[in-house]
Amino acid sequence: MNKDINLKDLWQKQQVSQPNIEDIFSKVRQFNKSNLRKLIILNLMLLATSAFIIFVWYYYQPQLVTTKIGIVLTIAAMFIYLFVQNKLLAVFNKIDNSLSNSEYLQNLIILKSRQQFLQTTMLSIYFIMLSAGLALYLYEYTSRMTMGAAIFAYGITGAWIIFNWLYLRPKIIKKQQSKLNELIAKVETLSKQLNNG
Amino acid sequence: MKFEDIYHTYWQKVFRLCMGYANDYAFAQDLAQETFILVWQNLAKFRNEASIGTWIFRIASNNCLRKIEKEKRLSKADLPVNLKEEERHSIEPEIQMLYKFIAELPETDRIIISLELEDVKQAEIASIVGLSEANIRVKVHRIKEKLTQKFRANEQGY
Numbered sequence: 580m581n582k583d584i585n586l587k588d589l590w591q592k593q594q595v596s597q598p599n600i601e602d603i604f605s606k607v608r609q610f611n612k613s614n615l616r617k618l619i620i621l622n623l624m625l626l627a628t629s630a631f632i633i634f635v636w637y638y639y640q641p642q643l644v645t646t647k648i649g650i651v652l653t654i655a656a657m658f659i660y661l662f663v664q665n666k667l668l669a670v671f672n673k674i675d676n677s678l679s680n681s682e683y684l685q686n687l688i689i690l691k692s693r694q695q696f697l698q699t700t701m702l703s704i705y706f707i708m709l710s711a712g713l714a715l716y717l718y719e720y721t722s723r724m725t726m727g728a729a730i731f732a733y734g735i736t737g738a739w740i741i742f743n744w745l746y747l748r749p750k751i752i753k754k755q756q757s758k759l760n761e762l763i764a765k766v767e768t769l770s771k772q773l774n775n776g
Numbered sequence: 777m778k779f780e781d782i783y784h785t786y787w788q789k790v791f792r793l794c795m796g797y798a799n800d801y802a803f804a805q806d807l808a809q810e811t812f813i814l815v816w817q818n819l820a821k822f823r824n825e826a827s828i829g830t831w832i833f834r835i836a837s838n839n840c841l842r843k844i845e846k847e848k849r850l851s852k853a854d855l856p857v858n859l860k861e862e863e864r865h866s867i868e869p870e871i872q873m874l875y876k877f878i879a880e881l882p883e884t885d886r887i888i889i890s891l892e893l894e895d896v897k898q899a900e901i902a903s904i905v906g907l908s909e910a911n912i913r914v915k916v917h918r919i920k921e922k923l924t925q926k927f928r929a930n931e932q933g934y
Contacts, residue, residue, distance in 0.1 A: 586874065586923060590792065590893035593871050597787045598805075600780060603812050610813065676814060676838045677822075677831050679906030680884065683838045765844045772884040773907060 621665045628657050641719055649716030656708035663701045684770040688763060695759045699752050706748050710740040777828055779816055786829075787812070789894050790836045796890030797840040799879035807843070811836040826903065833896065833904045837887045844883075877926045881919065888912065889919045 632654045641647055672694075674686045717736060721729040787808065794807035814835050822831055878886050884905065891901045898916065902909040 586920065587893050587895065589871055589874050590796075590890075591895075592868070593792060593795070594788065595791050595805075597784070598809070600783055603783070603809060603816065606809060607813055607816060674838075676835050676842075677818065677826075678838070679834060679904060680837055680841060680887065681906030683834075683906075684841065687842070762845060769841060769844070769883050772882045773905065 617665070621661060625658060625661060629654060643719045643722075645715045646719040649712045649714070649718070652708050652712030652715065654712075656705050656712060659708075660701065660705040663697065681770065681773050684766055684773070687766050688770065691759055691763045691766065695756060695763075698755050698759075702748060702752060702755075706744055710744070713740070777819075777822075779819055782815065782819075782828065782832065783812060786832050790832065792894060793833065793836050793887070793890045794840060795875060796878045796893075797837075797883070797886045798843075799875045807840055808836075811839050814839060827900070829896070830900050830903055833891060833900075837891075837904060840887065841883065873927070873930065874923070877923050880926075881922070885915065885919050888915055889923070892916045892919075 632650050636647070636650055641650070672690070674683060674690060676683065678686065713736060714733075717732060721732050724732065790811050791804060791808040794811070795801070795804040798804045798807060811832070815832060818835070822828065826834075878889060881889065888901060888905060891904060892898070896904075898912050899909050901916075902912045905912065907915075
């Protein structure tokens with residue numbers, strides 16, 4: 580009994596019905612449509628955020644330049660964060676899929692490590708910009724309050740910022756990291772399978 | 777080369793590769809479809825520097841490997857063969873066994889043996905996977921031995 584021919588015969592005996600080629604094309608169309616929808620939603624969100632800030636700017640007519648800088652910082656923070664999360668990461672996620680498996684896995688590891696760095700750094704930048712923006716924005720309005728009220732307002736805001744920085748930010752980072760670390764470890768295992776003779 | 781021709785020539789081969797990797801009929805079908813979507817999207821970039829077969833098998837196997845990102849379903853080797861589902865697709869018990877045994881191998885070995893059983897030349901497998909031909913030859917030999925052992929152990933079990 581020749582085991583090779585046996586396995587090959589067995590393998591090639593398996594025939595499956597071929598789905599209609601139109602199925603593939605309709606999947607492509609679906610895929611394109613959902614991508615377009617995501618892009619539209621992202622743009623609408625950015626537009627709505629900007630519109631809201633512009634509305635605040637015109638409606639309340641801030642006098643001090645600090646308030647304006649605060650507004651711009653806040654808006655820019657959200658803008659950059661959304662952009663990185665939705666567009667840049669998608670661009671980063673692309674690898675040439677006609678590489679050999681071992682090159683592909685290597686690239687996947689590099690890409691995931693880069694993504695890890697990008698996410699962590701971006702999140703910190705986001706929180707810093709948002710906090711600074713908020714603090715500056717508040718200045719004009721608190722300067723018209725009594726001393727006690729101003730301290731109270733900044734105290735509350737400061738506490739909120741500290742909570743975000745010390746609790747929320749590390750928690751989000753940890754969650755993202757553990758997910759990515761797990762993935763990187765898995766890809767490394769695959770890569771090792773190839774290299775161990 | 778026209779996409780329609782590629783699709784007709786390679787569907788079976790790509791499906792079997794995915795099935796060898798996933799051992800799950802519905803999932804393999806999805807993987808194969810995704811592969812052809814990628815092929816369709818990238819066909820303009822294909823420049824004949826590799827053979828079209830190598831190019832397609834690279835895309836197919838990379839797509840399978842990429843699934844570890846979303847994987848929870850791939851540990852099918854541990855599960856008993858789902859008879860009802862398999863019956864619907866009328867897979868012979870021996871072929872089911874073969875898939876089950878292949879699914880128990882490490883991921884990259886699954887790809888190598890699937891290509892070998894598909895009668896892809898070892899030089900081409902080397903270029904798809906990214907190892908030397910000598911390396912592939914050794915691996916194929918070992919994997920076949922492992923599979924044969926599993927079949928024997930299974931026969932003796934009954």
